[in-house]
Amino acid sequence: MKRKRTCSAFNSTVTATCSHLPDECWEFIFGLIINDDENRNKLRILNPLSLVSKQFLSVTDRLRFTLTVYEPSYLRRIFKRCTNLNSIQLASSFDSDKLLRIISRFPLKQLTSLILFYQPKIPTIGLRVFSQKITTLTSLNCSHIGCLNTSDLFLIAECFPLLQELDLSYPSGCKNYTSYVDGVEALSLALIKLRKVNLSEFPINNQSLYHLFNNCKHLEEVIILRCDEITSTGLASAIRERPTLRSLSFATTKVSEVFTTSQSIDSLVSLKGLTCLVLRNLNISDELLYSIAREGLLLTRLDLPFCSNYSYNGIFCLLSKCRRFQHLNLQYADFLNDQDVVQLSSFLGDLVSINLSHCDKLTESALFALLRNCPSLSEIEMESMGGESDIVWNSDSLRKSCVYPQLKGLYLGSNSWLSDEILIMVTSIFPNLQLLDLEFCNHISEGICEVLRKCCKIRLLNLAYCPRVKLHRMNFVVPKLEVLNLSDTKVDDETLYLISKNCSGLMTLQLRNCSGVTKKGWKCVLKNCRQLRKHECIIPSSLETTRTM
Template sequence: MVSSSIKTYSYLPDECWESIFRFIINQYQTVPHSFFSRHSESILNSLSLVSKQFLSITNRLRLSITVVNFSPTISIRPIFQRFTNLNSLKFALYNELDGFLCKISHFPLKKLTSLIISNRHTIPANGLRVFTQNITTLTSLTCFDIADFNTTDLFLIAECFPLLEELNLSFRSGWKNKNKVTHYNNYCDGVEALSLALLKLRKVNLSGFPMSDKSIFHLFNNCKLLEEVTMFWCDQMTIAGIASAIRERPTLRSLSFCNAFFNLKDAEVSVSSHFIDSLLSLKGLTSLTWWFLNISDEMLYSIAREGLPLTRLVLKYCFGHSYAGIFCLLSKCAGLQHLDLQRAGFLNDHYVDKLSLFLGDLVSINLSECMDLTYSTLFTLVRNCPSLSEIKMENIGSKSVENSDSLPDFGVFPQLKYLYLAENSWLSDENIIMFASIFPNLQLLDLNSCNHISEGICQVLRRCSNIRHLNLAHCSRVNLLGVNFVVPKLEVLKLSDTKVDDETLYVISKNCCGLLELFVDGCNDVTEKGVKHVKENCSQLREHGYVRSSP
């Protein structure tokens, strides 16, 4: 009977195996962390080694590839003949991109919908023209951190990508071409051309782009299907300009912007009643993200009274409001799933306890830099928010908790999977061992710059067998020599600027063989001998995931 069952399962049709593989991969694609997309890729790599049948199936399941560099002498035909279902291509720091785009445009990439180009000096204009003449299915374009992006590139995008639904032209840290900031009228013309050409545009990210109020108005007025707008670090944008633009697009569902490093005099006054009225006209608004904005309790009261269907609320580094305003708003947001109140100075443990009673659907929360909080808030949140899977409490006040002796018997909360506690210098081995007992299903643990962590991290790894991402960078006392047991799922380990040495790397490489990325830059006790151990035992480790320490 057993042999018959084995025989039956070994000859399952491709469709069954493909469904099984998709189910496994989808468990990670639903999580908003980049390292899980890397894990999905590692799953495909592992499965492809089992048999020719599995190799064929995983080839069909691979939907995206990233090209960092590519020799012109290597044939690209085998790549695109092997992966026939690609829907996304990403190019980073690629020098010969014009020619490469021309070459791949001749392959029948009929399912390709997304193109990502990042960290380049210029847009590959000639390559894009040829590429889009032959591949007409693109609906998503990202041109991220293009140093010499200019207004002619906007006209090029308008010409080549008429079917775009998503467009990202953002810069990591603001507009880089400071010598061009006086030419806003030229960029305004380009944005207007974009808005008139891209009739299907639904989602746009122009963070760091030289957007003026006039540009914003063109965008909102002409893109009738626009639903999601992100505009951080746009230094010519004003609150009044945003308010006027919002009036032109009442179907907007997501709005994200900040008021930092531009028009600082406006930051000292609360947003106007005109802006509040415009915001309240967005009856379908589900996501609201503000950074560095002076908002009043009256504004929060107004949003609460209007009953906007918010599921995401981010008030990062905002000021001018109080606990009363937040209490009123959260009491009316029954379906809130994501909440960010970073550096809300008025919050304390008692206030969070009260607020948590309204947050039954909460999935993630960020309370970093709230200096009056202690880690008792951590337990309050998981007790009152049964769906909560991610908590960020970096750089909070202290560890002091009333009746702390009872905390080890607090209970077990398997729903919490992602815990960020960086820059909490008071965290001790005892604390993190207790957390490991209470949160046994942790998959990500960030303890960056927690200087009192030492051997206790070994107990955490033993108790939390599902950990895939561990950040111990700048933990000056961390000691991993006690990891004398297999840690099967660990994929990303950050040890930058710690005192790890070759002996520690040997222990890690023997027991953490599934590592994809290991960071040890700034670890002066690491030599070539330790590096050799890692390379021999961690066969899946990627070159770009290992950063050599400085001599």
């Protein structure tokens, strides 16, 4: 009784204190808290605040700009409270046509974004009704649609002429490329304000791409990954029609596709405003990199994963001339050695993220060269370092290493040589580490507990396919851990009890193929991890019947 009176008195005090300040003041304060939060998770902040008082609930509702709709039961109440919504996502578990018809009844005057990914098909009836009532839409995401017809393209062109961003990536069951030509042309003629489009794995060919680049005068960003009907010649022809392009991502699954002809190179370097270039799985050349360097393109992002036939000389020329790079991806650049990385890192003062995975000749020397020479570096991916050979780390140099507080993300997956001792020493110099990926690290065991104890800011930890990993010594709170992947490990109910007890902030827990987990362990998780999201929980098939949240 005494405790209840104390809590009641506290709530009364808080409520009284809140009422002295107007809503606008609290809205400003909450906005500052959200902007300063390192996790960038608004709900983690807004949900507890909304429970303090009715005033705080009202203020936090106005700061909610996105909404995922599963079913229509409470939409009227939500839309009445959350008056500043600008983005809605439909879950694939409900009739999307019905949801869109219901949503269109509400005066959502600020709604600009609609997300429909992973729907079985385009909800044509609902979209038509929706477009007649809500005319402010500028962004439509229809990625991973189960069935996409050419008639759907005509519908989008007719209903949403103000679109600036369109995502039709990764549809299923689209094989006849020529049947989509007219639909793409209709889109390009109708969407005169289109700035960004993602057509990865979409049935688009050279002719359709030309229509898109020629007709969309404001086009700035194009993503066409794994579009095998587009050739480098067709891409070069389209690029000449849109010299204002600022971002280009192109990839193919055809091993023979080349991007080395003078036509391809000349078209690319004609994009004087290009800041982002992603070329994947292509046969490129040093001449391409030399040409970009000579033209002085202001690139800040360069991705060349799985590309072949370029060398250290080309990369050296480009990085030494263009020193604005913030993001660099050189996966499978197997010519790189430690000394190369030492030299290149001296040109990368603005670098924020780098991916050097599957570069067989690299060791920890490359890692520490990047940390020393790139003061802004916050994310490093170095999976499968050293190839098949074992890397021998210098323990003395590790112990004497400086602390690097700027590093937030570290990907060291598929490094079989990574032991508990090395992992503990490496992570000890990264006090602000938030993301740690150790997938397929066969020798990680109990040391991960010491890592979690020292790196208390970790919010994402991937231990999938680590057969020896043990968490039985995790008898301490891990306050910020939100995402934990333990798929294909020997985790059991006892471990799940410790996790649920000490990681109450978990939002995602992945437990694929964990035979040691039973209903008892899963119930502990459901009981203690209240923020766990139902649609993100991946559990063993044997436990499907216990998934009630």
